[in-house]
Amino acid sequence: MDQHLIAIDLDGTTLNNRSKLTAETINTLRSAAKDGHIVSIITGRPYRIAQHIYDQIGIQTPMVNFNGALTHIPHQNWDKEYEIELTKELALDLLAHRDELGIDTITVESKDHFWANQATKDVPEFLPNRLKPSQLLSKRNLSDNPIAMTIEYQPGSKKKIIQAVNEKYGDFVEPRVWGGPYNILELIHRGTHKESGMFYVAKQYGIDRTHIIAFGDEKNDQEMIAAAGRGVAMNNAIPEIKAIADDVTPIDNEHNGLAKYLRDYLKLA
Structure with missing residues (x-):
């Protein structure tokens, strides 16, 4: 299968209702990375409260924080890193x-x-x-x-x-x-949303929009879900996100909905 960018929101999407990663989710994301796909966390969270999740998954690909205002590879000096600042x-x-x-x-x-x-x-x-x-x-x-x-x-x-x-x-x-x-x-x-970070990461790996799959559940995922080649709303997403998504996970974030969907869609081992 062609290389995909898998853009994942954290809260209400990749994490369960206790803000934790399950073993099933970690294993699925690692399996996707092992198959050559780019797994990228794209979150509204600041880096200080997203780093431990990135480290737990065990990926070494770019992460987007602050809804698109910071794109970087944690623990590395990446020459493509950028910040969009206020004053x-x-x-x-x-x-x-x-x-x-x-x-x-x-x-x-x-x-x-x-x-x-x-x-x-x-x-x-x-x-x-x-x-x-x-x-x-x-x-x-x-x-x-x-x-x-x-x-x-x-x-x-x-x-x-x-x-x-x-x-x-x-x-x-x-x-x-x-x-x-x-x-x-x-x-x-102004104008900084998750999709700008998502497209920036895709560009670094030469991944076309049609090969971007993005998962989300809340209002700040709206632009990302609408812009991705395949925007997937979580089963527990707000109605506005489900309305613009290409698909909805059959299962919610509390029951590994993202992991199950990815395994089926990418035919992961």
């Missing part, structure tokens, strides 16, 4: 106006560092529950231009924050709302 000014501006905008927690991330105005127990793993003094968000500590920012806001503040960001930074910043029960906004560079 320190945006982070410090929001920090200065957080009370009037109704912002609780601001987390600012680069590839290897993060800063926040406070630690929080909300949304464990995704938002920092401990901060070193050097990670406290301030003009002095913020050493890098951020790649992405995560804003946990007070109920009812979403429109106000989006309006403030759009008025001042709308030419290059795109606010995106997290799905599910969270009052969380994500700020990334």
Whole structure:
């Protein structure tokens, strides 16, 4: 079979409902890689909370973080690595106006560092529950231009924050709302979505769009699923993703739906 790019979202797709990889999923992805396919994690997660999953799978191919704003090969100096940055000014501006905008927690991330105005127990793993003094968000500590920012806001503040960001930074910043029960906004560079990372990886390996198979379940997978040669929605995906997908896995993420689908589709051993 021809070489494919297998673009995999993590949460709700490759991971089960406890955010874990199963042995079946790991073995299937390794088997696909062994057969010459390129397995690429394409996630909204920052690198700091995706690296252990990449290492567990045991692949050495590019990973896309922050919904397309960082593409790199972990543990390697890859000359094709790229970052699409925001500005320190945006982070410090929001920090200065957080009370009037109704912002609780601001987390600012680069590839290897993060800063926040406070630690929080909300949304464990995704938002920092401990901060070193050097990670406290301030003009002095913020050493890098951020790649992405995560804003946990007070109920009812979403429109106000989006309006403030759009008025001042709308030419290059795109606010995106997290799905599910969270009052969380994500700020990334305008026009940066998962599909740009997916196509960039495909280009490095000379893989045509028709040989890209992409899996996802949530709103931030929309562009990737629509653009892939074969966009596959998980059985547990939101209706908007199922509506644009070429196919839907018969089984959900809690029961190795991605692994079973890949084994059948690529006829893996």
